[in-house]
Amino acid sequence: MRLNPQQQAAAECTGQHVLVLAGAGTGKTATIIGRAAHLLRSGIQPRRILLLTFTRRAAREMVARLERDVGAGSRGVVAGTFHHFCLLTMRRQPKAFGLVDATVIDRDDQLQLVRLARAEQRAKGEQFPQASAILNAISYARNTNAPLPRYLAKHSDWDEDTTRRVLLVAQQYRDRKRQRGYLDFDDLLHRFASVLHKEPAVRARVAGSFDHVLVDEMQDTNPLQWLIVDALRASATLFCVGDDAQSVYAFRGADFRNVHAFAERVPGAAVLKLEENYRSTQPILDLANWLLDGSSLEYGKRLRAHRGPGALPRLMDFDDEWAEADWIAVDLIERHERGTPWRDHMIITRTAWAARALESALVERDVPYRFVGGTQLFQAAHVKDLLSLVRAGLSHRDELAWVRYLTLWPGIGDVRAARTLDTLLPQPDLPQALDTLRAAWKGDARVHEGPRQVWLGRSQPAQVLTDAIRFLEPLLERRYDNWKDRKRDLALLAKLAQRHRSLPAFLEAYALDPISSSEASRLEQDDMVTLITAHSAKGTEAPVCYLLRAEPGLYPHARSLGDLDQEEEERRVLYVGMTRAMDTLILTRSCRLGGHRVFWGGAAGQHAPGGSAYLLEDLPDELIDSQPAPPDPWDDDEIIVPFG
DNA sequence: AAGCTCTGCTTTTTT
DNA sequence: AGCAGAGCTT
Numbered sequence: 040m041r042l043n044p045q046q047q048a049a050a051e052c053t054g055q056h057v058l059v060l061a062g063a064g065t066g067k068t069a070t071i072i073g074r075a076a077h078l079l080r081s082g083i084q085p086r087r088i089l090l091l092t093f094t095r096r097a098a099r100e101m102v103a104r105l106e107r108d109v110g111a112g113s114r115g116v117v118a119g120t121f122h123h124f125c126l127l128t129m130r131r132q133p134k135a136f137g138l139v140d141a142t143v144i145d146r147d148d149q150l151q152l153v154r155l156a157r158a159e160q161r162a163k164g165e166q167f168p169q170a171s172a173i174l175n176a177i178s179y180a181r182n183t184n185a186p187l188p189r190y191l192a193k194h195s196d197w198d199e200d201t202t203r204r205v206l207l208v209a210q211q212y213r214d215r216k217r218q219r220g221y222l223d224f225d226d227l228l229h230r231f232a233s234v235l236h237k238e239p240a241v242r243a244r245v246a247g248s249f250d251h252v253l254v255d256e257m258q259d260t261n262p263l264q265w266l267i268v269d270a271l272r273a274s275a276t277l278f279c280v281g282d283d284a285q286s287v288y289a290f291r292g293a294d295f296r297n298v299h300a301f302a303e304r305v306p307g308a309a310v311l312k313l314e315e316n317y318r319s320t321q322p323i324l325d326l327a328n329w330l331l332d333g334s335s336l337e338y339g340k341r342l343r344a345h346r347g348p349g350a351l352p353r354l355m356d357f358d359d360e361w362a363e364a365d366w367i368a369v370d371l372i373e374r375h376e377r378g379t380p381w382r383d384h385m386i387i388t389r390t391a392w393a394a395r396a397l398e399s400a401l402v403e404r405d406v407p408y409r410f411v412g413g414t415q416l417f418q419a420a421h422v423k424d425l426l427s428l429v430r431a432g433l434s435h436r437d438e439l440a441w442v443r444y445l446t447l448w449p450g451i452g453d454v455r456a457a458r459t460l461d462t463l464l465p466q467p468d469l470p471q472a473l474d475t476l477r478a479a480w481k482g483d484a485r486v487h488e489g490p491r492q493v494w495l496g497r498s499q500p501a502q503v504l505t506d507a508i509r510f511l512e513p514l515l516e517r518r519y520d521n522w523k524d525r526k527r528d529l530a531l532l533a534k535l536a537q538r539h540r541s542l543p544a545f546l547e548a549y550a551l552d553p554i555s556s557s558e559a560s561r562l563e564q565d566d567m568v569t570l571i572t573a574h575s576a577k578g579t580e581a582p583v584c585y586l587l588r589a590e591p592g593l594y595p596h597a598r599s600l601g602d603l604d605q606e607e608e609e610r611r612v613l614y615v616g617m618t619r620a621m622d623t624l625i626l627t628r629s630c631r632l633g634g635h636r637v638f639w640g641g642a643a644g645q646h647a648p649g650g651s652a653y654l655l656e657d658l659p660d661e662l663i664d665s666q667p668a669p670p671d672p673w674d675d676d677e678i679i680v681p682f683g
Numbered sequence: 684a685a686g687c688t689c690t691g692c693t694t695t696t697t698t
Numbered sequence: 699a700g701c702a703g704a705g706c707t708t
Contacts, residue, residue, distance in 0.1 A: 094697075122698050146697085154701095169693095169701095224698050290696060390695050412697080420699075450708090452686045551698075574696045596695055612696075 042066070042073050049311045050074040053081075056277040056308040058257070058301045062342050063327070063618035064318030067280050068578065071253055072104050074278055075116065078251055085115030087250040089275070091268075092120055093259045093288075095552050096411075097578055101255065117249075121264050122224055123551055125231035128245060135241050136234050142430075143550045144221045147423065148439050149174055149212075152221070156211035160204040168197060168205060175290075177209050181225040182261040182292030219438055228263045235270040242270050249275040256577070257281030257301075261292035268297075269304070277305065284331060284338045287574055287612045289604065316342045316618075318580050320349025323624050326662050327617045330654065334610055335603075342618070351664040352617075352624040354655075360393075360588065363629040364400035367585055370625075371406050371568060374583065381407055385569045385581035387616045389593040394570055397587060407567040412575030421515055421525040422532060426546065428507050432493020433542060435463045435472035444489070447514050450482055469494055493542075500542050504533035573616040584620035589613070590628035591653040606651065613654055626655075626663075 042050060046066050049059045050073035061067040071090075078088055090105075092098040098119050105113040119127065126143065129136040144152075153170040161167040180190040187209055191202050216223065222230070235242045252271045254260070258281040260268065268277065279301065286295045302308050316324055321344035331338045357363035371384055388394040391412065401408050424447055430440030438460055445456040462479055466472035473494070476487040489510045496503045508529045516522045539545035569581065595609030617624060 120698065227698085287696070288698095291698080392694050450686070454685060572696065593695095598695060608696090 042069060043315060045311070045313050045315070046070045046073060049313070050077050052309055052311065053078075053276070056272065056305045057279070058298070058305075058308055058310045059278070059280045059313060060298070060310065061280055061282055061313040062316065062340050063282065063285060063615070064316040064342070064580070065313035066315075066317055067255070067282070067313070068101070068104065070313065071255055071278070071280050072101065072108060074253060075105055075113070076109050079109055079112050079116075083250055085113060086117060087248070088116045089124070089249045089252045089271070090116060090118035091124060091252065091254045092118070093256040094575070094578075095120055095123075096575065097255055098123070100578070120551075121260075121267065122227045125227045125267070126547070126551065129227075129231060132241075132244075135238070136230055138222075138230070141220050141222045142434070142437060143227070143547050144216075144223055144439070145550050145553070146174075146224075148221070149223050151439050152215050153177075153208065153212050156208040156215065159211070160208050168201065173205055173208055174212075176205070177212065178223075178225050179290070179292050181229060182263050183294070184262045184266070219436055221439075225263075228267065232263050232266040232270070236266065242273065246271045246273045246275060251276050251278065254279040256285075258283050258286040258295045258298045259288045259293045260297045261288075262294055262297075263292070265294070265297050272305065277308075284340055284611055285577060285615050287577065287608055287615060289608050314341070314343060315345050317345045318621055319618065320344055320346050320622060322349055322351045322662070323617065323620050326352050326624070327614055329659065329662055330610060330614050330617065333651070333654070333657075334607060336607060349622060351662070352620075352626060353664045353666060354589075354626045354658070355628070355666050357627065357629045360396040360629040361400070363588070363627050364396040365404075367397060367587070367627065368400040368404040368406055370585075371401075372404060379583065381566045381568045383582040384585070385571060385576070385579070385583070385619060386585045386587055387571055387573050387576050387619060388587045389573055389596060389612065391572060393588050393593055397570065401568070401570070408570050409567050410570045412572030419525070419528065421519060422528060424515060425504070425507060425511060425529055425532065426549070428489050428511060429493055429503065429542060430546065432490035432503075432507075433469070433497065433546075435466055435469045438464070445486070447511070447518070448483060448486055449517075451486075497542050500536040500539050500545050501533055503542060504529075504536045508533060573612045576619050577615050580619050580621055582621045583623040584616075584625070586613075586616050586624065586626045588629055589626040589655060594654045595651070600652065610651075610654055 043066070046069060049057065049070050059067070059070060061070065075088060075090065079085060090098075090101055092101060102113075102116075102118050105116065105118075117124070129138045133139045150170050153174045157167065157170050157173060176191060176195060177187060179194075180187040183190070188202075188206060191197065191205065195202065195205075197205060215221070216226070235245060249271060252268065252275045254268060254277065257279040268279075271277075279298075281295075281298045283295045283298050286293060286298075289295075302310055319342075324342040324344050328341055331340060355363075355366070357366065367386065371381075374384065375381055386394070386397065386408075388397070391410070394410075398408075398410070400406075423443065427440040427443035427447075430437045431444045435441070441460055441463065442453070442456045445451050445459060446453065451459075459476065459480070462475055463472040466475055469490070473487050473491050477484070480486055489507065492506055492510060493503050496506060508526070512526075515525070519525055536542075536545050539548060569579075571579070594613045595606045599605035599609050
């Protein structure tokens with residue numbers, strides 16, 4: 040791989056900590072990979088290089104590219120998400136981190152726990168914050184390393200009494216986690232950071248195992264992650280890459296001061312810039328530059344296209360989302376027929392939900408596609424059902440799994456499940472708990488058999504999964520009307536389990552990475568259109584990009600209206616979306632801008648002073664090729680035939 | 684008393 | 699797709 044002089048200089052700048060400010064498409068990944076390759080060539084041992092990314096996608100891509108560039112010499116480089124790295128390290132020395140016998144839980148499990156606590160605080164029929172809202176607040180405070188009461192006082196509009204009870208919910212959530220040995224995603228970072236902070240010996244051991252730490256997407260790191268990077272700096276050299284204009288995870292506590300204040304926090308650090316864009320043609324970048332110019336913040340960024348001129352981005356208006364979706368599907372088919380492979384097309388959506396019309400159009404027109412981001416296909420209910428049985432068969436203390444498994448049975452609801460669990464929990468181990476269950480349960484005798492099968496066969500993950508599917512089949516078939524389709528997902532899961540030595544390892548890997556959708560699709564076919572959320576799209580590119588529903592209510596998202604920081608983040612989300620396109624950028628919208636629409640979310644167009652209710656409001660004509668809406672193919676007005 | 688089924692509501696972004 | 703609530707069934 041060839042680097043330009045700036046990239047080269049960055050990759051080879053050794054002897055001090057480095058921050059690289061890299062605009063969209065300027066070869067950020069190439070540079071970080073180039074850096075790793077340079078270190079390996081200069082004799083650094085692979086296992087002394089740590090490569091931290093923010094998303095699993097980025098981690099996978101980095102590893103693949105590094106292997107392609109360096110070959111087997113890259114084996115042993117430690118690469119993964121922050122969460123992954125923390126868990127891995129803590130699993131190696133469980134005692135030092137107090138991690139013996141802990142189960143990692145995903146967001147669904149978290150929500151379930153919060154729901155239980157919430158039910159106790161909420162009066163019947165009363166308006167009370169949703170479990171997800173409470174969990175978001177808990178998580179945000181945690182990731183920004185701020186006490187929850189202070190965070191709520193500042194950022195929520197809940198009244199005093201509600202706030203008091205939300206704090207009780209949070210307290211209970213914590214207690215329940217502790218009692219059951221559950222660790223949520225935030226705990227992974229928090230536990231790791233706090234032990235590194237409090238135990239100099241542990242810190243020295245962890246930090247001392249690396250010479251170089253490479254951090255991707257630095258603008259997305261949150262204060263907790265900063266503490267981790269900061270601890271590693273004690274004996275390793277940092278190489279951080281980021282772009283403040285692409286910071287889109289503030290909702291998760293990301294703090295781009297980690298980029299802005301880098302030089303002050305890390306004395307003697309070199310700050311380098313990459314500004315030449317290699318991805319897109321100039322008109323696409325002109326549009327992106329215009330978008331940033333409209334901000335009240337100063338991003339100090341002007342993307343220059345190394346590739347030079349090209350076609351103007353297009354803007355298409357439609358009557359409704361169905362017409363829009365169908366037009367895109369047809370356009371994709373035409374491009375495909377003209378010889379462009381499906382994989383060269385990417386459709387970028389603000390939310391998973393906003394793409395529902397598009398998904399049905401793609402299905403209807405037989406366009407092969409995969410969805411990246413949003414709620415994963417594999418977090419589906421039937422997968423959770425299966426995994427709940429597996430988890431129940433490994434520990435009688437896993438309350439969430441047991442309740443889910445038990446309520447699959449006809450005649451068992453929340454109440455009976457909870458009561459049954461009260462008898463299981465005090466038992467010393469699982470076999471005895473199962474005996475108790477068999478003795479106490481008057482109904483279907485098979486209830487205890489499923490977990491028992493798992494327990495007995497637990498040394499062979501793939502076989503356990505296969506047996507568990509067979510065991511659950513009658514129950515699930517009754518429950519879901521499209522069982523045949525769902526069964527295929529489960530079979531895939533059993534196949535993936537083959538790769539893991541133990542069931543807990545499989546479950547933990549799954550919790551952190553609920554089946555790489557990439558893997559799932561690779562098992563099927565390669566050439567397909569990518570439908571992707573703007574957040575997930577960061578770091579990707581495609582020759583042809585559609586920006587779906589680039590309309591008021593979505594850019595900025597209605598929920599962000601009224602908060603200047605959030606509105607500003609929406610600008611960056613749109614910026615990320617636009618700068619994915621290499622040759623062709625097509626923006627589509629599906630509402631008539633003339634007729635004022637009231638958007639859900641309450642705020643109804645009330646944007647913050649200095650912000651904007653619609654980011655493409657004053658789009659200059661010369662930057663875009665505006666096209667009138669094509670006739671509505673679904674127009675079902677009666678055709679009046681004149682008689683003579 | 685507990686579970687089941689129907690209906691209406693509500694959907695940001697991710698580890 | 700999943701939740702909450704109402705009303706019905708076991």
